[in-house]
Amino acid sequence: MITIKSEAEIKLMRISGKIVGQALVEIRARIKPGVTTQEIDKFAYEFFKKNDCVPAFLGYHGYPATICTSINSEVVHGIPGKRVLEEGDVVGVDIGAYYKGYCGDSARTFAVGKVESEVEKLLEVTFESLNKGIDQCRIGNRISDIGNAVQKHVENHGFSVVRDYVGHGIGKAMHEEPQVPNYGRPHQGPRIVEGMCLALEPMVNMGTEEVKVLQDGWTVVTKDGKFSAHFEDTIAILANGPENLTRVN
Ligand code: MF3
Ligand code: CO
Numbered sequence: 001m002i003t004i005k006s007e008a009e010i011k012l013m014r015i016s017g018k019i020v021g022q023a024l025v026e027i028r029a030r031i032k033p034g035v036t037t038q039e040i041d042k043f044a045y046e047f048f049k050k051n052d053c054v055p056a057f058l059g060y061h062g063y064p065a066t067i068c069t070s071i072n073s074e075v076v077h078g079i080p081g082k083r084v085l086e087e088g089d090v091v092g093v094d095i096g097a098y099y100k101g102y103c104g105d106s107a108r109t110f111a112v113g114k115v116e117s118e119v120e121k122l123l124e125v126t127f128e129s130l131n132k133g134i135d136q137c138r139i140g141n142r143i144s145d146i147g148n149a150v151q152k153h154v155e156n157h158g159f160s161v162v163r164d165y166v167g168h169g170i171g172k173a174m175h176e177e178p179q180v181p182n183y184g185r186p187h188q189g190p191r192i193v194e195g196m197c198l199a200l201e202p203m204v205n206m207g208t209e210e211v212k213v214l215q216d217g218w219t220v221v222t223k224d225g226k227f228s229a230h231f232e233d234t235i236a237i238l239a240n241g242p243e244n245l246t247r248v249n
Contacts (some may be wrong), residue, residue, distance in 0.1 A: 002169055002177050004195035007173065010236050013197055014102035017234050017245025019051045022098055023142050024108050025248060027095070031110045033087045035071035037128075040093065041080035042130035047246035048097045056096035056103050056174045063218065068094040068107075074226040075162060076107075076201050076218040090123065092230040096174055103174045105199045107232035108121065118206065119227055122159060126204040126229040129153040133182070134201045137235050137242035142153075143178050143189035150202045151183040160209035162228070165220065167201045170234055194239055201232035 005013065024043055030040060045066040048055050050178035053168050055066040063079075070078035071085070078092070085091060094107035106214035109123055132149040146167075167180030178190050183203045205211075214221060222228050234245045 002190060002196065003171050004193065004201060005171055005185055005197055005236070010195070010197070012100050012102040013104065013234070013236060013240045014243055016053065016097060016099035016102050016104075018248060019048070019053055019099060020095055020104035020234070021246040021248035022045045023095055024093065027093055027097050028108065028110055028158070029180050029200070031091060031112060033085055033113050037071075037080035037083055037085070040069060041065050041067050041092070043190070044095055053097035053099050056098055056105065060174070063188045066095070069230070070094070070128040070219070070230065071126070072227050073222045074221060075205070076165060076230055077218045077220050079216060079218055080140060085112045086113050090115060090119060090227060090229065092144065094230065094232065101172055103172070103244055104234050105170055105174055105232060107230050109203060109231060112157055121157070122142055122204065122206055122227060122229050125154060125157045125159055126202055128233050129202045129204065130233060132200065134233065134235055134242050134244060135210050137198060137200075137237050138153055139192060139194055139237060141237070143180055143192065144184040144185050145186050146157040147181040147184040147198060148186040154202070154204050160205045160207070162203035162211055165203055167232070170197050170199045175176045192237055194237055194238045197233055197234065197245075198237070199234050201230060203228060203230045
């Protein structure tokens with residue numbers, strides 16, 4: 001069932017979204033060579049606690065951390081640990097939390113120091129594809145208009161869209177209906193209506209779209225070992241268009 005949020009609920013979604021967005025701004029400032037992913041995870045945990053939020057990922061289907069950190073060929077769901085970030089890496093930081101029972105979910109992929117120009121392009125195109133998807137979050141459109149816009153932008157630049165993982169409805173639960181694929185034909189699926197909240201999250205690969213899950217049961221990596229990027233925002237559909245709940249700058 002797709003849940004439609006009241007104005008009062010969207011007010012709470014706005015607060016959780018803002019805190020999640022602010023956490024990513026703070027994390028961005030801490031990403032540099034020499035930092036471990038578990039240091040970033042610890043920061044996020046403390047940040048949520050300080051802001052009266054409950055981490056959304058910690059314990060979710062047994063997930064062992066507050067955030068996901070996915071480095072280079074890791075697509076999503078990388079588990080923070082002792083790995084040290086190095087110049088030339090990219091790290092996807094995915095972060096979610098509940099405020100008064102309402103969830104915000106967002107991700108950014110950050111360059112660590114200077115990265116190759118093709119990798120910089122991957123980050124840019126993935127972020128742009130998220131924005132193209134958000135542009136489609138308008139009353140009267142259908143869900144697949146989002147993925148169609150994302151896919152077109154990505155493929156126009158010679159990159160590929162991951163098929164195995166999708167965006168989602170969001171609210172009292174992190175994952176609600178509908179699923180929001182990052183690919184597909186236009187004008188299919190549920191209609192977009194006022195009060196829907198959606199998490200859009202394109203995952204874009206430099207090479208093959210194919211991915212696999214590592215032995216840890218979580219980390220998703222590209223099959224060809226090439227780099228991947230992931231950007232996510234939580235969006236509310238309002239009468240006058242999309243409101244981005246997690247973008248604070
Ligand atoms: N942010 C991810 C999503 O959008 C969820 C992370 S998976 C978890 O679906 F297990 F870490 F929670
Ligand atoms: Co999500």
